[in-house]
Amino acid sequence: MKFFTEENSSLAEEIIGRYPKPRSAMIPLLHLAQEQEGWVTDEAMAEIAELVGTTSAEVLGTCSFYEMFKRHPVGKYVINICTTMSCALMGAGDLMEHAELRLGVKSGSTTADGMFTLEGAECQAACTEAPCLQVNYRHQYRVTTNQFDALIEELSSSDHEVPEHGVLSQIRQHIPENRFVGVVPPEDVTAAPVWLNDNGSDQ
Amino acid sequence: MSEMTGTPIAHAPGFIANETPRIVTARFDYADSHTLERYEATDGYQALRKALEQTPEEVHSEVTDATLLGRGGAGFPAGVKWGFCPPGVWPRYLVVNGDESEPGTYKDRLLMELDPHQLIEGCLIACYAVGLSQCFLYVRGEMAVAQERVATALNDAYDAGYIGKNILGTEFSVDIVLHWGAGAYVVGEETALIESLEGNRGMPRLKPPYFPASIGLYGQPTIVNNVETLANLPWIVQHGASAFTAIGTESSPGTRMVAVSGHVKRPGVYEIVNGTTTFRDLLYGADMCGGIRDDNQLKAFVPGGGSAPWFTPDQLDLPFEASQVGPQGSMLGSGAIMVMDETADIPAAALTLTKFYAHESCGKCVPCREGGTWLEQILRRVVEGRGTPRDLELLIEVGETICPGDFPHAAVPSKGIEAVPFPYRMTTICFVGPSAFAPIHSALTLFREEFEAKVAGNEHPTMIEVAVDV
Incomplete structure (x- = not known):
């Protein structure tokens, strides 16, 4: 049984794809989990661990450091x-x-x-x-x-615009595929960026 | 009191416009200041075009010549910081510090909510100048609206061709990734910010060797710049370093944003001229705070965010100039002034800051982790009338385990107390530990009689007697 919904799973993949190292996506994914459930469950942490290539203990370590992540149900x-x-x-x-x-x-x-x-x-x-x-x-x-x-x-009442707990930014970043430069693991980069070379920089 | 002249801007709660030059807040008057349409209609992304016509080195030199001091707290010149990247080591990254959390401070939040494109343009200029191949824009977790405004701006700027592959048809290509935190003050410290961005607990790294410019994100050279610092770049590139240094003083040019809160008539965020504006201008000026509430007497103020040693009316004529504030025992820090009038309970006010830093200790360094909590507990019992005269000494003793030697403080001429200059020595990696002690040390040094009144008569320590059967 997967924790993330299908929609959130593909969102998670998209977020991970923006970082040179997957583990950097851990906090954004914990927010996504909290958005889905209202708090961060053990199942969520286990799945995030799999997604970013670490253990659920490591995810708990990060999660428990930050005030905003609730590891038990809270109010709406x-x-x-x-x-x-x-x-x-x-x-x-x-x-x-x-x-x-x-x-x-x-x-x-x-x-x-x-x-x-x-x-x-x-x-x-x-x-x-x-x-x-x-x-x-x-x-x-x-x-x-x-x-x-x-x-x-x-x-x-229902007459207000505050989203339920867990929903943070209601606007998501979207990087169009044709504009995305893409990521390369740092160890695979050996040369200066092309715009520096073009300008004759020796740095 | 004369009539107040500065103008509060309705759609920018907290911000008050005055007659001083406005570099970073120029668009705040527009209700749609955060949109791409408004940004483009008001010279937006023109500085980027201009930068791309120059070599990266030329842009870097312009920023160095402007002596743009970092606006996050340490006040280090941005152009010089950029130059610390070791040559020939790639890739290099840009991490934007939008984790604004210092007590009393809010300017970066306004800049992100009200003019996110200005910040984005600043990021692009920095990446171009220093050869930074990816940018991570780290926004504080508790700022949902800032995250929404920045996300919208990034999406629009990508669609318009300002970010991503081959920006404006040139070879310059860079992604800006929106990242956000989850509530931890210490992450505002640049090495903790990098730890957090790597998916770890936000604990600071030891410097040396972990100066981000040489060993930062993923061990690569990394520039960490504050939001306000980067927001200045479009103006500097467009108008030139000499126009920037024509404002303010030679050592502190340009403007800076300051937030004044507490017991003033008109608390607000102001953009002021750097180097020349004094605390008196700010607290009493008709176009600024307009004086102390109810025309009360000023008792004390925190001049540079919760971490800064306190000032009293004796220091009102100091300008916003680090070289003058430092020798007088404090710092300009993050541009946050918190004002206490004659009615303020000084030990209780100090407690509101000490408990902040005790709460925010990451736990890595023992003097901060243990000492901060002790300081809070001892001060709390003093404030609640359960303390003893011995506790006042104990506060200093515990503080000295975090900051050995003389701790900086202001002069009190009427009491014959001379200033001890900033900074302090410390037994911790970062400034969170010393910051728990700073308010206590200032309050005790400047207003010892208030503490003595709270412990008077309590000669015996409060303790629970435990009977032990043997």
């Missing part, structure tokens, strides 16, 4: 409240307290209906718009407690 919407300096100075602590009360879970947990996972997060690069949060890695700025409640209402 992961809400990350920034808790680093600028947001803390502008009331992130109160916002987190309110969020815990509103959702009825402590930071780090998921609501019983599986809708929301609440997390304290580190700096999200929106420091002038503090306090900020992200829903599935999409920003909300200068969030008041009222706005937080409104956000939860909105996410609970």
Whole structure:
């Protein structure tokens, strides 16, 4: 039984084909697995290992290093409240307290209906718009407690554009075949690129 | 307070336009600044055409002459860095560092979301000049919108013939591959970025020998440049190095993007003139932050991202010039200023940074892995009123295992404290460990009385007594 769907399998092959060494595709493939399932399963890691030519232990090693990869089911919407300096100075602590009360879970947990996972997060690069949060890695700025409640209402309805957890970029890179230069393993490259030679460079 | 004059741009949340020259943010005023149509209508890809009419060496020289200082944090000149690739070793790669995560910093995210083609054109110019045969554009994992904008821009630029085989009908061919992370601050360090791009845990490599320009991605010569650095290249190629060095100072030419957050009236991202703009201009200028909120007194500010030692009002007249900021005990870093007014609880504010670096330690070096956590735990009990006077000494002792010797800090003339110049010595491979100590050291040095007030009366250490039956 394959983990990746047929469509994602061919996408995975396409992604691997962009790197001089297949292992470089590991993080993009872990994201693809998370997009398909909402979290990263053992089956996914085993298949990724096969695809990039390593062991599932190696994949777990990489996967477990990165905050965004969840190795257990999480809510449909992961809400990350920034808790680093600028947001803390502008009331992130109160916002987190309110969020815990509103959702009825402590930071780090998921609501019983599986809708929301609440997390304290580190700096999200929106420091002038503090306090900020992200829903599935999409920003909300200068969030008041009222706005937080409104956000939860909105996410609970179907009237919003936030994709489910796991979906990151909704646009995929597509390299047209006739434009693709292609990859060569580094050990097979011995000469300078042609445009340098043409210009008489000896480098 | 006089009326504010800078203009917030509605479709660029956080960005505020002012009268200073705008090199990298020039298109931010357009609602469609991220599209190929807008880019081409505003001189887009003209610098690439111009570069392709010159030899790679000529383009490289132009960038070297511009003294374009790296905008990621270290401030090393890009043209010089490019020159470190060993001759005759191929292939060479370009890795774009878009893993912006330093607390307080956000400029690269805006550049990727609002003008991705400018970044792409910068990548192409760098690849042409240095003979880099493939480019990997690494965008921080938590930036979904930036990933979407960059992916769209790459797709459009491929279709239009700007990327890929035989660019604009020349011999120049290069692919740009969009790659993205998954949440790890340390990956912003260039050797950790390369590890991550190779599919590994993002742990920094030891330098030497692993200077990326000689031994980088797959062991090959690799240029790692920050997003803002590369975004400057189209302008430099088009207008020439002398036009660039005419802005700012000789040692810090051009402009740079800075983000000011915290207790100011108008927090925002500004493009400022490098070298001459002072912290006072930035924090109090009518076209910039317009002063401290509620006209409160300024207490302290972090001048260069969360890793930087802190400044107080005594340092407000320093300009954005590394050669002046360094001797005064801090660094310009990533262009992020975090401002604390008189109401700020200094030990608690320091804790928000120390816990960041403790959390983000990759675990490779013991002083950082253990020390960062200890620093956080000790500081937390001080902040919560459970600490003792001994803890204040302990914080310094633990910090000194990460950074032996005098740690840089600002001068406090009123207390007779003299500045200790940047940088520091360190027992770790990268700067994450020292960064956990920096806020504590600054806060304790500049505002010791606030710490003493929190531990006053707690003479005995808090400990659990365990009765042992023998």
